[in-house]
Amino acid sequence: xxxxxxxxxxxxxxxxxxxxxxxxxxxxxxxxxxxxxxxxxxxxxxxxxxxxxxxxxxxxxxxxxxxxxxxxxxxxxxxxxxxxxxxxxxxxxxxxxxxxxxxxxxxxxxxxxxxxxxxxxxxxxxxxxxxxxxxxxxxxxxxxxxxxxxxxxxxxxxxxxxxxxxxxxxxxxxxxxxxxxxxxxxxxxxxxxxxxxxxxxxxxxxxxxxxxxxxxxxxxxxxxxxxxxxxxxxxxxxxxxxxxxxxxxxxxxxxxxxxxxxxxxxxxxxxxxxxxxxxxxxxxxxxxxxxxxxxxxxxxxxxxxxxxxxxxxxxxxxxxxxxxxxxxxxxxxxxxxxxxxxxxxxxxxxxxxxxxxxxxxxxxxxxxxxxxxxxxxxxxxxxxxxxxxxxxxxxxxxxxxxxxxxxxxxxxxxxxxxxxxxxxxxxxxxxxxxxxxxxxxxxxxxxxxxxxxxxxxxxxxxxxxxxxxxxx
Numbered sequence: 001x002x003x004x005x006x007x008x009x010x011x012x013x014x015x016x017x018x019x020x021x022x023x024x025x026x027x028x029x030x031x032x033x034x035x036x037x038x039x040x041x042x043x044x045x046x047x048x049x050x051x052x053x054x055x056x057x058x059x060x061x062x063x064x065x066x067x068x069x070x071x072x073x074x075x076x077x078x079x080x081x082x083x084x085x086x087x088x089x090x091x092x093x094x095x096x097x098x099x100x101x102x103x104x105x106x107x108x109x110x111x112x113x114x115x116x117x118x119x120x121x122x123x124x125x126x127x128x129x130x131x132x133x134x135x136x137x138x139x140x141x142x143x144x145x146x147x148x149x150x151x152x153x154x155x156x157x158x159x160x161x162x163x164x165x166x167x168x169x170x171x172x173x174x175x176x177x178x179x180x181x182x183x184x185x186x187x188x189x190x191x192x193x194x195x196x197x198x199x200x201x202x203x204x205x206x207x208x209x210x211x212x213x214x215x216x217x218x219x220x221x222x223x224x225x226x227x228x229x230x231x232x233x234x235x236x237x238x239x240x241x242x243x244x245x246x247x248x249x250x251x252x253x254x255x256x257x258x259x260x261x262x263x264x265x266x267x268x269x270x271x272x273x274x275x276x277x278x279x280x281x282x283x284x285x286x287x288x289x290x291x292x293x294x295x296x297x298x299x300x301x302x303x304x305x306x307x308x309x310x311x312x313x314x315x316x317x318x319x320x321x322x323x324x325x326x327x328x329x330x331x332x333x334x335x336x337x338x339x340x341x342x343x344x345x346x347x348x349x350x351x352x353x354x355x356x357x358x359x360x361x362x363x364x365x366x367x368x369x370x371x372x373x374x375x376x377x378x379x380x381x382x383x384x385x386x387x388x389x390x391x392x393x394x395x396x397x398x399x400x401x402x403x404x405x406x407x408x409x410x411x412x413x414x415x416x417x418x419x420x421x422x423x424x425x426x427x428x429x430x431x432x433x434x435x436x437x438x439x440x441x442x443x444x445x446x447x448x449x450x451x452x453x454x455x456x457x458x459x460x461x462x463x464x465x466x467x468x469x470x471x472x
Contacts, residue, residue, distance in 0.1 A: 037106030060094030082308035097381040104389030154356035158205040162265035163346040194259035200266025204231025211243040267296035283332040333402035342394040350384035
């Protein structure tokens with residue numbers, strides 16, 4: 001991760017820049033650090049001079065090996081930092097993730113988290129990179145078809161490449177990914193015998209989990225050939241091929257009828273210009289009493305994708321804002337039932353991934369070169385920093401057709417460890433109490449132990465009457 005790594009890939013880097021350039025370079029660094037909000041990092045020039053504008057001790061040191069690398073980063077930081085790091089023309093002494101967290105937190109503090117975003121290269125790529133079905137297939141191939149053996153080294157044992165759910169921060173990654181799948185299933189309150197359509201199924205773990213533990217049948221769509229082949233093989237091995245169908249096709253071609261529509265980690269690749277069409281697809285397959293869930297990386301406001309990640313890691317991706325997500329639902333009068341932000345869960349997920357990635361560095365180097373390792377290290381560390389500091393969000397949105405009244409009236413079912421809500425949740429009548437509610441009591445009797453069942457010995461809150469929209 002230090003200079004020894006970069007020596008293997010650094011070619012023709014200048015190591016003899018004139019000392020007369022140092023004052024200008026120092027001025028550039030000081031100005032850049034102030035624009036970044038004076039993060040607690042130090043910049044070390046090629047001649048050994050160290051620059052830090054923060055009153056705090058530096059969490060890491062950014063070491064430039066030549067003058068042109070510095071000037072490139074100064075002119076286009078979002079794009080050129082990744083280019084110069086992956087080429088070994090700059091290094092990070094210390095923890096790269098903590099350095100990037102320090103920078104992102106400083107930007108959040110001064111209200112400039114979108115510093116350097118967009119620019120001419122972003123709009124040029126939008127013109128030259130249309131999100132057609134054919135282009136989307138190419139984009140998926142570039143990222144997801146790098147080889148199952150590569151992803152197996154640092155994902156969990158079921159190869160879920162989306163945010164885990166840590167109901168306990170001490171969970172292993174495997175436990176948290178299982179918890180995420182149950183969290184998704186409970187949110188759409190699946191019932192045995194129902195039909196589910198999944199858009200963007202990865203290596204198939206969620207579809208197989210829903211069929212095995214919730215008694216549903218699933219049609220799962222994906223354009224990654226390697227992932228589909230892997231998922232189909234796993235379904236056959238586990239005896240679930242009669243309940244889960246993996247379809248190698250684009251989301252635009254989804255057909256069929258379902259009780260629940262689920263998409264986990266696909267929306268980032270759809271692009272906002274296609275959100276209304278995605279809404280049309282959902283409308284065409286979701287039953288009137290159906291439910292849906294979309295799980296996506298997002299932002300607090302509309303904003304372009306980081307240009308380096310889009311070019312080198314995730315071509316064609318755009319994390320949406322909540323206002324953009326709503327355009328999926330509005331044309332067909334879908335109702336938003338629940339929205340949850342799992343940003344901190346994704347930061348912890350990425351810590352697990354990055355640690356496993358670094359532990360597998362030797363094996364990855366046998367598959368790819370040093371530049372690839374540095375690119376993916378920066379991608380994982382930078383993503384971790386963005387979620388940790390608040391530049392990226394993770395939205396889980398639950399929705400249903402506007403005329404669907406068969407929806408739970410509270411969120412309690414989401415966090416129960418037992419079964420999904422029973423049909424009684426959808427037809428409950430108001431419970432009439434025989435005695436006055438404690439708040440309305442005039443004589444203070446509500447403070448007596450156990451009065452009206454309002455306080456239990458285990459300290460749990462009283463159970464309130466259950467209503468739903470159909471009866472209230």
